[in-house]
Amino acid sequence: MLRPRIIPSLLLHDKGLVKTVNFKAPKYVGDPINAVRIFNEKQVDELAFFDIDATTLNREPDYVLIEKLANQSRMPLCYGGGVKTVEQAQKIFGLGIEKIALSSAVIQNPELVTQIADRVGSQSVIVVLDIKKKLFGGYEVYTHNGKKATGINPIKFAQELEQLGAGEIIINSIDQDGVMKGYDLNLIDKIAEVISIPLTVLGGAGSMRDVEKVIERHGVIGVAAGSLFVFKGPYKAVLINYPTLTEKNRVFKIHLK
Template identity: 80%
Template sequence: MLRPRIIPSLLVHDNGLVKTVNFKNPKYVGDPINAVKIFNEKEVDELAVFDIDASVQGNEPNYALIEKLANQSRMPLCYGGGVKTVEQAQKIFGLGIEKIALSSAVIQNPSLITEIANRVGSQSVIVVIDVKKKLLGGYEVYIHNGKKATGVNPVKFAEEAQRLGAGEIIINSIDQDGVMKGYDMNLIDKMVENLTIPVTVLGGAGTLQDIKKVIDKHKIIGVAAGSLFVFKGVYKAVLINYPNKEEKEKLYS
């Protein structure tokens, strides 16, 4: 039976694992390879790793790091950051990554979704949409780590990405990122009701109850979190964690 996926989201900056708040002020929290090893032991459903430097700086994906991550990971692994061509995507898949996350490049060149999906299959092509609320209501897509507004409507772009061959949408709330006060349920509702492909939500989880709230409403969905799985307690001590089998059953029930 299909179940929701609970997905740790890791950010890589200067080859280190970091956590941000509202996409700003990256705080170093450890070594990404070590984090992958710990998540292996915790038998996570899936792991997402995003290089937050590559697209902003115009860099190639860090293939050496990607290979290390893939070699260590015993779970499905999604990688995003700096992918702008079919050739780059194929090289990353050749290193052992199961899914590639595309963001800035496909906002600027949507046809890249189709080009990569035709080569590797839609199920492996994930489109990440970073979203911020507009002052007068509604939402807008941002690129380059939330630094550049695009004027693009996220729901309409998600529908377009689906039409072009994306196999999954990750909707990431910039406003909720690192705040740990819950997901933007209104944004999630709008996405889920307009799409038929899988949706994963990111940005805002502070407790397992925040995850349960999304699962209770939308059932088969991906629920990703960063801070929740790398911090512990009110003082945000760095501690890699993940719900055990009993905790996960409670989230599903």
């Protein structure tokens, strides 16, 4: 039986792990290899790494680091950042990554989704939509770490991506990123209504209750978080953490009600 997934989302910057607020002011939170080892012990459902330098600096993915992460991981691993071609994607899959996350490249070339899905299967092709509220209502997709507006409506684009062969959509709220005051439930509702492929949501989790609210509304869904799993306490001390098996089982029961 399918169940919700609770996914730590980790940002790579200058070969270290950072956490941002509204996609700005990256704060160093640790070593990525060490983080993988800790999450292994905590029996994480899935782990996602996003290189926030690759696209902005117009460079290739860091294959050496990706291989090290894959070799250490005992859980499904998703990687995103700088992937622009089928060949790059295949190389990353060859290093042991289970899912490729595409973002900016898909805005420029939506057919890339189909091209990679045809080679490796839709289940391994994820598209990340970084989304920001518009001043007078509605939402818009942004790229380049939230700096470049695209004019694209994320609800309509999510439908197109499913038709192109995407196996999963990750919606990442720029407005909620690192704020730890809850997910944008309205945005999640709008996109969940129009797609039938798996949906993962990111941006805003400050407690497990925020995770529960999403699962209560949508059942089988991926709920990703960054700050929730790297900070602890009111002063945001850096401490990698994850729900215990008992806590996860309690949350997973919600979608069965």
